[in-house]
Amino acid sequence: MKKKIGILFVILLLLFSLPAQALDLVTDRTGRYLSRGEVAELTAKSQAIFENHGIRAVYLITESLGENLSRMKYYAADEYDQAFGNHSDGVIFLVAGRSYISVTTGRGETILTTAVLNAMEDEAVEYLRDGDYAGAFSRYLDDLENVLTRYENGERFDEYTFSLKTPMQRALGALPVIAVVSLLITLLVLLIRSSNMKTAKKKETAFDYLSDARLTRRADIYLYTTTVRRKIETSSSSHGGGGHFSSSGGGHGSSSGGHF
Amino acid sequence: MQARTYQCPCCGSTLAYDGRSAQMKCASCGNNYPVETLDEYAQNTMVRDTPPEEIVWERPSYGAADTDTSHLRAFHCQSCGAEMVVSDTRAADFCPYCGNPAIMPGVLEGAIRPSAVIPFVKTKEDAKAAFRALCAKHKLLPRNYASDTVVEKITGIYVPFWLFDCDTEADVTYKATRVTTHRQGNYEVINTAHYSVRRGGSFAFQDVPVNSSTKIDDTLMEAVEPFETGSLVAYTPAYLSGFQAERYDQGVESCQKRAGQRIRESVVRACRESVAGYTSVTPVNTQVLMNRSQSRNVLMPVWLLNTSYRGKKYVFAMNGQTGQIKGDLPMDPGKAFRFSLLLFLILTGCGFALFYLLMTMGVLA
Numbered sequence: 001m002k003k004k005i006g007i008l009f010v011i012l013l014l015l016f017s018l019p020a021q022a023l024d025l026v027t028d029r030t031g032r033y034l035s036r037g038e039v040a041e042l043t044a045k046s047q048a049i050f051e052n053h054g055i056r057a058v059y060l061i062t063e064s065l066g067e068n069l070s071r072m073k074y075y076a077a078d079e080y081d082q083a084f085g086n087h088s089d090g091v092i093f094l095v096a097g098r099s100y101i102s103v104t105t106g107r108g109e110t111i112l113t114t115a116v117l118n119a120m121e122d123e124a125v126e127y128l129r130d131g132d133y134a135g136a137f138s139r140y141l142d143d144l145e146n147v148l149t150r151y152e153n154g155e156r157f158d159e160y161t162f163s164l165k166t167p168m169q170r171a172l173g174a175l176p177v178i179a180v181v182s183l184l185i186t187l188l189v190l191l192i193r194s195s196n197m198k199t200a201k202k203k204e205t206a207f208d209y210l211s212d213a214r215l216t217r218r219a220d221i222y223l224y225t226t227t228v229r230r231k232i233e234t235s236s237s238s239h240g241g242g243g244h245f246s247s248s249g250g251g252h253g254s255s256s257g258g259h260f
Numbered sequence: 261m262q263a264r265t266y267q268c269p270c271c272g273s274t275l276a277y278d279g280r281s282a283q284m285k286c287a288s289c290g291n292n293y294p295v296e297t298l299d300e301y302a303q304n305t306m307v308r309d310t311p312p313e314e315i316v317w318e319r320p321s322y323g324a325a326d327t328d329t330s331h332l333r334a335f336h337c338q339s340c341g342a343e344m345v346v347s348d349t350r351a352a353d354f355c356p357y358c359g360n361p362a363i364m365p366g367v368l369e370g371a372i373r374p375s376a377v378i379p380f381v382k383t384k385e386d387a388k389a390a391f392r393a394l395c396a397k398h399k400l401l402p403r404n405y406a407s408d409t410v411v412e413k414i415t416g417i418y419v420p421f422w423l424f425d426c427d428t429e430a431d432v433t434y435k436a437t438r439v440t441t442h443r444q445g446n447y448e449v450i451n452t453a454h455y456s457v458r459r460g461g462s463f464a465f466q467d468v469p470v471n472s473s474t475k476i477d478d479t480l481m482e483a484v485e486p487f488e489t490g491s492l493v494a495y496t497p498a499y500l501s502g503f504q505a506e507r508y509d510q511g512v513e514s515c516q517k518r519a520g521q522r523i524r525e526s527v528v529r530a531c532r533e534s535v536a537g538y539t540s541v542t543p544v545n546t547q548v549l550m551n552r553s554q555s556r557n558v559l560m561p562v563w564l565l566n567t568s569y570r571g572k573k574y575v576f577a578m579n580g581q582t583g584q585i586k587g588d589l590p591m592d593p594g595k596a597f598r599f600s601l602l603l604f605l606i607l608t609g610c611g612f613a614l615f616y617l618l619m620t621m622g623v624l625a
Contacts, residue, residue, distance in 0.1 A: 158622055161622065167616055167619035167620045168616060170615075170619050171612055171615045171616040171619055174612075174615055175608075175612060178608055178611040178612055178615060179604075179608050181607075181611065182604050182607035182608040182611055183604060185603075185607055186600050186603045186604045186607065187600075189603060190596060190599070190600055193398075193400060193591075194400075194591055194596075196398070197398055197400070197401075197588065197589040197590075197591055198588045198589075199483065199585075199586045199587060199588075200477070200479050200480045200483040200575075200577070200586045200587055200588055201479065201482075201483055201586075202478070202479050202482050202483070203482040203483070203485055203522060204522065204525050205522055205525050205526040205529060206465055206468045206519070206522040206523050206525075206526045207526050207529075207530075208485060208486035209465050209466055209467050209468045209469075209486070209489075210463060210464070210465055210526060210530075211464045211465060211466040212462070212463070212464035213461065213462075213463045213464075213530060214461045214462050214463075215459065215460070215461035215530075215531075215534055216460060216461045216462065217431065217458060217459060217460030217461060218458070218459060218460075218534070219456075219457065219458040219459075220436075220455055220456075220457050221455060221456045221457070221458075222453060222454075222455055223454045223455060223456055224453075224454050225451055225452065225453045225454070226451075226452045226454070227449060227450065227451050227452075228449075228450045228452075229444070229447045229448070229449050229450075230447065230448045230449075230450065231446060231447055231448075232443070232446050232447065232448055
C-alpha cells in the first residue's frame with residue numbers, strides 16, 4: 001500500500017511540476033514581462049490564427065541564453081518539438097534576454113521564409129526595445145496573419161527579399177516620391193522646350209571664316225612626377241544567416257535573429 | 261528729293277530684284293533685265309526725267325544739322341508722288357501709300373557707300389515657309405502666331421556689316437598633367453606626371469562679319485551666320501529694290517573689337533584642341549597678336565519678322581542667302597500649363613504602374 005501511495009505521489013508530483021516547464025502558445029518563463037491577462041489575450045489571438053490557418057505561433061520568453069544565436073536556434077527548435085511534435089506546422093518566436101530568433105517547422109518552414117521572418121521580427125523588435133513584450137508578439141501575430149492570408153491568396157515569398165506591405169501599399173507609399181520625380185522631369189522638359197524657343201545665340205568664335213591655319217610650334221616638355229599611395233579599404237560582413245537546419249527533432253527553418 | 265525706283269523699260273511697272281534669276285524682274289509683263297544694263301538705263305532715264313523743281317528740294321548732305329533734328333528724311337515716291345518720311349539710315353523701303361519699292365538717293369553714297377552686297381537668294385515665300393515650319397515644331401506657341409497676317413509681315417532687309425580680314429600669330433603655354441594608376445599590394449599608387457606644353461602658329465581669317473547697324477540686334481545677326489562671302493558682288497542700288505536697306509551707323513573702330521574677340525577665341529580654342537592626351541590642361545600664358553587687319557563695308561541679306569506678345573517683343577531672322585533661321589518665339593502660358601499638367605499626370609501614372617509592376621515581379625525589394 002505504501003508503495004502504491006509512493007508511486008501515486010511521484011506521479012502527482014510530476015503532473016504538478018510539468019506546467020512550470022511546459023511550453024504553451026505563450027510562455028514567459030521569467031515571469032517578469034507578461035501579465036496573466038496579456039498571456040491569455042495573446043494565447044487567444046494565437047489560437048485563432050491556428051484555427052484559421054493551421055499554423056501554430058508560439059511565444060517563449062526566457063532568461064538570456066548567451067549571445068550565440070545558433071544555440072538559441074536549436075533551443076527554440078527543441079522546445080517546440082518537445083511541446084508540439086516535430087511534424088507540427090508552426091513557428092516559435094524566442095526572446096531570450098536581449099536576443100531573439102524565430103524558428104519554423106513543417107508548413108511554417110515552407111511559408112515563412114527567412115526574409116519573411118526577418119521582416120516580422122523587425123516590426124516586433126521595435127516593441128521589445130520599448131519593453132512592450134506583449135505588444136511585440138501581438139504585432140508579430142498580426143503580421144503573421146497578414147502573411148498567411150497573402151500566402152493563401154496565392155502569393156509566394158522570396159527567401160531573401162520580402163516586405164510586409166503588399167505591392168499596392170508599397171507603391172502607394174512611394175507615390176509622393178514618384179510625384180516629386182515626375183514634377184522635376186516635367187519642369188526639366190518645360191525648361192528645355194522653353195530654351196528651344198530661344199535659338200538666337202551669339203557666336204563665340206569665327207571658325208567659319210578661318211582661311212588658313214598653321215600650327216608651327218608644338219612642344220611637350222616632361223618636368224617631374226608626383227606619386228600618391230592610398231590604402232585600399234576592404235569591407236567584410238559579419239551578418240549571421242538564417243535558413244534550414246536540423247535539430248534532434250527534425251528539419252526547421254529560422255530567421256537571422258538578432259539583438260535589441 | 262525723289263525716292264528712286266527701277267521701272268520696267270517695257271511697260272513702266274516697278275521692277276524688283278529676283279534672287280533666283282539674279283535679275284530684275286517685272287511682275288506685270290514678266291521681262292527680266294540684267295542689273296548692270298538696267299542700272300545704266302535707269303541712270304540715264306533719271307537724268308533726263310528729273311523735273312527741275314525737285315532739285316530745289318534736294319538736300320546736299322545729311323550733316324549735323326539734319327541729324328540734330330529727328331533722324332528723319334522726306335522723299336517723294338516716284339510712283340504715286342506721296343511724301344515718305346523715313347529714318348536717315350534707311351537706304352531702301354516701300355512707299356506706305358502705293359507699296360512700291362523705293363531706294364533713297366544719297367543714303368548709301370560717298371564714303372559710306374557699301375563696297376559689296378550679297379544679293380537675296382531666299383525669297384519671301386522661302387522665308388514664310390521656313391517660319392511656318394519652325395512654328396510647327398513648337399506646340400507651345402500662342403494660337404494663330406504663325407497666321408497669314410503675322411507671316412505676311414516678314415520683311416527682307418539688307419543689313420550693313422563690316423567685314424574684317426586678319427592674320428594672327430598665337431603662342432600659348434599650358435601646364436598639363438597625365439595621371440596613371442596601378443595597384444601595388446593593398447595600395448593604390450597614383451602617379452601624376454607634370455608637363456609644360458607650348459603651342460603656336462599662324463591663323464588667317466577672312467571676312468569676319470560684324471553688324472554695323474544699332475537698329476538690328478547683334479546677337480540675332482551672329483545667330484544667322486555664316487554668310488558665304490564668296491557670293492559678294494559689287495554694290496549697285498538695283499539689288500536693294502524690293503527690300504529694305506539700312507546704312508551703317510557704327511564705325512569700324514566700334515565693330516573691330518567684337519571681331520577681335522571672336523578671332524582671339526577661335527585661335528585660343530584651336531591651340532587648346534591641339535593639346536591632347538593629358539588628364540588636365542591649364543593655360544598659363546596666352547599671346548595672340550593680330551597683324552594686317554583690313555575692313556570693308558558690305559550689305560548682307562536678312563529676312564526679319566518683328567512680333568510682340570503680351571507686351572514683349574520677339575524677333576525672328578532668316579539668313580537671306582543660306583536660309584539659316586534663328587530667333588525667339590513666345591510661349592503661351594495656358595498651353596504650357598496644360599502641357600505640364602498632362603505630362604506630370606502621365607509620368608506619375610506610368611511611374612506608379614511601373615513601380616507596382618516591379619514590386620509584383622519581385623524586381624524591387
